[in-house]
Amino acid sequence: MANLPPPMSNGIGIANLPNQRHKIVAKHGAHFTVMVVGESGLGKTTLVNTLFSTELSPPKNYNRRHHKQLDKLTEVEIIKAELEEKQFKTKLTVIDTPGFGDYVNNRDSWAPIVDFIDDQHEAYMRQEQQPQRKDKIDLRVHACLYFIRPTGHTLKPLDIEIMKRLGTRVNLIPVIAKADTLTQNDLFTFKQRIREVIHVQGIRIYQPPIEPDDEVTAEHARILAEAMPFSIIGSTEDVTTADGRVVKGREYLWGVAEVENENHCDFRKLRSLLIRTHMLDLISTTEELHYENYRQGQMESRKPGESKPRKFENPKFKEEEEQLRRRFTEQVKAEEARFRQWEQHLIQERDRLNKDLELAHSAIKSLEAELDNLQAGYGRGTNRR
Numbered sequence: 001m002a003n004l005p006p007p008m009s010n011g012i013g014i015a016n017l018p019n020q021r022h023k024i025v026a027k028h029g030a031h032f033t034v035m036v037v038g039e040s041g042l043g044k045t046t047l048v049n050t051l052f053s054t055e056l057s058p059p060k061n062y063n064r065r066h067h068k069q070l071d072k073l074t075e076v077e078i079i080k081a082e083l084e085e086k087q088f089k090t091k092l093t094v095i096d097t098p099g100f101g102d103y104v105n106n107r108d109s110w111a112p113i114v115d116f117i118d119d120q121h122e123a124y125m126r127q128e129q130q131p132q133r134k135d136k137i138d139l140r141v142h143a144c145l146y147f148i149r150p151t152g153h154t155l156k157p158l159d160i161e162i163m164k165r166l167g168t169r170v171n172l173i174p175v176i177a178k179a180d181t182l183t184q185n186d187l188f189t190f191k192q193r194i195r196e197v198i199h200v201q202g203i204r205i206y207q208p209p210i211e212p213d214d215e216v217t218a219e220h221a222r223i224l225a226e227a228m229p230f231s232i233i234g235s236t237e238d239v240t241t242a243d244g245r246v247v248k249g250r251e252y253l254w255g256v257a258e259v260e261n262e263n264h265c266d267f268r269k270l271r272s273l274l275i276r277t278h279m280l281d282l283i284s285t286t287e288e289l290h291y292e293n294y295r296q297g298q299m300e301s302r303k304p305g306e307s308k309p310r311k312f313e314n315p316k317f318k319e320e321e322e323q324l325r326r327r328f329t330e331q332v333k334a335e336e337a338r339f340r341q342w343e344q345h346l347i348q349e350r351d352r353l354n355k356d357l358e359l360a361h362s363a364i365k366s367l368e369a370e371l372d373n374l375q376a377g378y379g380r381g382t383n384r385r
Ligand SMILES: Nc1nc2c(ncn2[C@@H]2O[C@H](COP(=O)(O)OP(=O)(O)OP(=O)(O)O)[C@@H](O)[C@H]2O)c(=O)[nH]1
Pocket: 038, 039, 040, 041, 042, 043, 044, 045, 046, 047, 060, 065, 097, 098, 099, 100, 177, 178, 179, 180, 181, 232, 233, 234, 235, 250
């Protein structure tokens, strides 16, 4: 496994941002928005707190998790924080999507997440069109961490569906959650399989750019790209290793799973990509690629100044509604025809039975008449004797 050089400071690394390519941002500090997406209980909150070395998000109330499942809604939570290190400020926004994928029917559980991303692009575009364009509220997502359950098998169809939709909208960074629950061999095979599925399914994930004129940076980017999907161990707890080091990690009977140990997981690579080396690239690709794609797509489908069609006004939904209505009418017609046929059949059956009844009646009548005749004949015979 290729390792990164040792951390340059004891801090979380945002002080390195001014060394990054776009030095100008350093003057004002960066405004960075990360979104975490994944099933409930995969360690999203823990990872956010581990990444930013602070408890940004309070630990979850597990009773609430159960209620959330009953709500059948994927809620979006926004946590804001201002981090400062060596006088360099980063305004950090974390978009947490708790409870995702919990429900029995998960088919559309991605919708609020995708809508949230689109809505932020939309809100930004609208603000750009206003005469006063200073101090825009900007919640466009710069990096989306997609948490994969450490099953050891492969990606689930739901993962593939969501990742496809996310990859065309944001810088998608897949991570394997709770890597300490897999052996190194299983983790290696699992990673390979996920990479294959990502490739075969054409899922777009964030690729750190390889600068041809800077060999060190290019090598670093290559190491990061090769490690994807990053395996992750999250923990804000200090634990003591067998050799007496105090580290962030998770304690087991067999020893300690260390967050920052590159033989245990890729946490340091992920942190490097997000905070130390590629934060500004994530911000600029969001602006230049994803936002631009959104803007262009909307400009092609709308007149200037026209607001975004709401779901039920959206031509795509109208078309779907029309199709549904047609299918429903056809079904009703087919059912009606079937009912008529059945009704006809019942009438014919009733007529046939009525006729049988009439025949039976007349047969009884003639038998009765015959009986009367016989009785009358018998009476006459006995009288004569
Ligand atoms: N083994 C292991 N457990 C972890 C790891 N990260 C978090 N956990 C544990 O998993 C449980 C859930 O963690 P959370 O961070 O609340 O998970 P979440 O994804 O935010 O959950 P929701 O908010 O419900 O979606 C907690 O008990 C954590 O201590 C990890 O890397 N390895």
